[in-house]
Amino acid sequence: MNNILEGEKIPQSWENANIVLIPKKNTDNVRVANFRPISLLNVDYKIFTSILAERLKNVLAERIHEDQCGFLPGRHQRDNIRIIMNAIEYYEKNRQREVAFLFLDAEKAFDSVIWFCILETLSEMDIGFYFKNAIKKIYSKQSARIIINGELSDTLEIKKGTRQGCPLSPLLFILTSEILLDAIRKNKDLKGLRTKNIIFKTRAYADDIVCLIEEPTNQIKLWLETIEKFGEIAGIKINREKTKILTKNISQAQREELQKKTGIEVVKKVKYLGIELTASNTQLQKNNYDKKWREVKKKMERWDALNLSLLGKIAAIKMKVLAEALFLFQNLPILRNKKTLSDWQKEINKFIWGRKRARIKFQYMKDDIRRGGMGVPDLQIYYDAAVLEWVKEWAILRKTRILALEGQDLNKGWHAYLWKRKGFKEKNFNNHYIRKALLTTWERYKHKFYRKTPLWLSPLESEHMREIPRERWLTYKHLVRGDNHGISIKPYEEVKQLEPSITWLNYWQINECFKIDNQIGFEKNDTTWDKVLKLEKKVIKVLYQQLLIWETEEVYVKDNMIAWAREFGHTINFEDWEKCWQKRLKYTYSTAIKESWYKNFFRWYITPVKLAKFNKGKRGEECWKCRKEKGDLFHMWWGCKKIKRFWRKIKKEMEIILQIKFTLKPEYLLLGLTDFYMDSNNEKLFIYMISAARIVIAKSWKTTEIPSLELWTLKLMDIQNMDNLTQIISQKYHTTTKTNWNNLSRYLKEKWNLEI
Secondary structure, eight states, rough: HHHHHHHEEEEEEEOOOEEEEOTTTTTTTTTTEEEEEEEOOOOHHHHHHHHHHHHHHHHHHHHHTBBBBBBSTTTTTHHHHHHHHHHHHHHOOTTTEEEEEEEEBBBBHHHHOOHHHHHHOOOOHHHHHHHHHHHHHHOOEEEEEETTTEEOOEEEEEOOOOOTTTTHHHHHHHHHHHHHHHHHHHTTTSEEETTTEEOOOOOEEETEEEEEEEEEHHHHHHHHHHHHHHHHTTTTTOOOOTTTEEEEEEOHHHHHHHHHHOOEEEEEEEEEETTTEHHHHHHHHIIIIIIIHHHHHHHHHHHHHGGHHHHHHHIIIIIHHHHHHHHHHHHOOOOSHHHHHHHHHHHHHHHHHSSSOSSSOHHTTTTTTGGGOOOOOOOOHHHHHHHHHHHHHHHHHHHHHHHHHTTTTTTSSSHHHHTTTTTOOOOGGGGHHHHHHHHHHHHHHHHHHSSBBBBTTTTTHOOTTTSSOOOOOOOOHHHHEEEETEEEOEEEEEEEHTTOOOOOHHHHHHHHHHHHHSSBBBOOSSHHHHHHHOOOHHHHHHHHHHHHHHGGGGSSHHHHHHHHHHHTOOOOOHHHHHHHHGGGGGOOOOOOHHHHHHHHHHOOOOOOHHHHHTTTSSSOOOOOSSSSSBBHHHIIIISSSHHHHHHHHHHHHHHHHOOOOOOOOOOOHHOOOOOSSOOOHHHHHHHHHHHHHHHHHHHHHTTOOOOOOOHHHHHHHHHHHHHHHHHHHHHHSOOOOOOHHHHHHHHHHHHHOOOO
């Protein structure tokens, strides 16, 4: 690899790619155009280019303008959606201004870039001798072969385009497309959205480019000429059939003229980065949330026929439904009330419970697995976490261009609205589709994050007039100091050293704000929100965990935990429950074993006593097994004499297998709450054995039958086989501690004359 950096030729195996054709969904597979080519590249080549890509990312993050938000650290596609929605809000209030949003579609953009253009762009950047050598060697000679019916075609020579499947490709593409975006920004004849001193002309996510064009009937021709001129240099051609124009504040006659002049369709609705946009933000919920939920409901209706287990349904919700919902939450946090997501959650819960009555409270099910819950996603909390991620930008004030457009009609700084002082009012803030939705959620949680004034608050930013913005806003963390006499503002000279542009008037404003904010004091310790302000990744995860704790704090100790303790006749320490959730449930990947434990823990099973209540005494309460005593849950699992005999047999066999002695206690065998020592392997086998017993009891739940020792043994052998298979697969990907089943094998041979 170092030799390639010095200028030596790359290996021939790196030059070649094998192409597999994948048919596109719901298309005619007879046509070649309906297949998607996937390139398979040499692994060593991908390792080499991954190293180069990581180095190039850091350079491009500084050199590529923030209008391009694709494939670079700290940039997200939601920024583009946010800009467009704010632009639509801007033109909603400035109806005298005509605008067209031009959504460009380039024909096979990544496959069409001319290599010479890539190399020249890198030279202009002065990217460095070694790095340029490597790119030159990669983009000097390439070839590919197509795999058809398991056979390789003849070698095809490739002379243009960034390489599919190569980690460098998206970075090289956005570097090339920056030529166009930069040309548009610098061309003063091209009119875009201007607010204060900031101009918005383009936003891009790789090749998904949108142009904001004011006075489109006069300007569109010049814009298209600029774009096509770039296409001639870079080898990229605009597909006018797929390119769309969305207009606002323009008459029907003007729209028709625009379409005739450009040959590009003027539409009422356009899909950009997975979000359907219209000329009015009021249509966003209908076109995105409502439409998506109709699709999700159809999926869940199809899944009903699959006969999934309880945990299987929860996994399906996490993998499919939550993923699609989170995409909307992250890119479109515009819901005004809780009704939409409340309806979604009800439908999800109906799916989980097979359209029948729920047997476990949703408050318990959505709680974290580490606190005895089942981790069922709460969509409202996920939505609130995604909203707060957007609100985070108001607090840290980093993305100045987005904030300038989002707050272009406000009289105060963002911190004034985040932490409203007594008597503060401004109705104008909520006359904005995005701001109102975000602030409503923040107001719900801010006093949970902070009981006192936060130190990230900037008194000067909150009071400043928007015509005089600063590059740096001093926060209370910079401005205050504490001593034996309490907290006070630093002297003017010290503040002046921190920020030379601070005047006496500014210092007076800071002091006035401090007097008000100090009435409730300052939050000295870091809260979750302080942690979030420092995070670049996993923001939603951290927020969700905290919001979930607040939401479920009243069910920290669950009713079923109290009921089990009452029936066992003694208290159960919370630490003992935690061992089950955080350790023993992790011994197995088996959903059947986990589900068996959860059902028992949450007292899921229907008993004669429950049925008698449902039927208002029309059915008897006596146990289905012994037909004598009252059949409540504890009796059905333990108190019944017939079941008790079964548990005695199981205990005896377990002692033989594990070569230990233990007391016959319900907490041991029903829930695995043990208080005696076992090594980790025996502890794992113990969990497997009691799980097998619970499963065979559950299978004969409503019958008079008592499971036999043979049934238990067969179930245990089944668990052993599945565990062995799981270990074989797991060992391929990561090192795991293999279960030692030797004691069971010896038992099976001695007791049943079976060899495994």
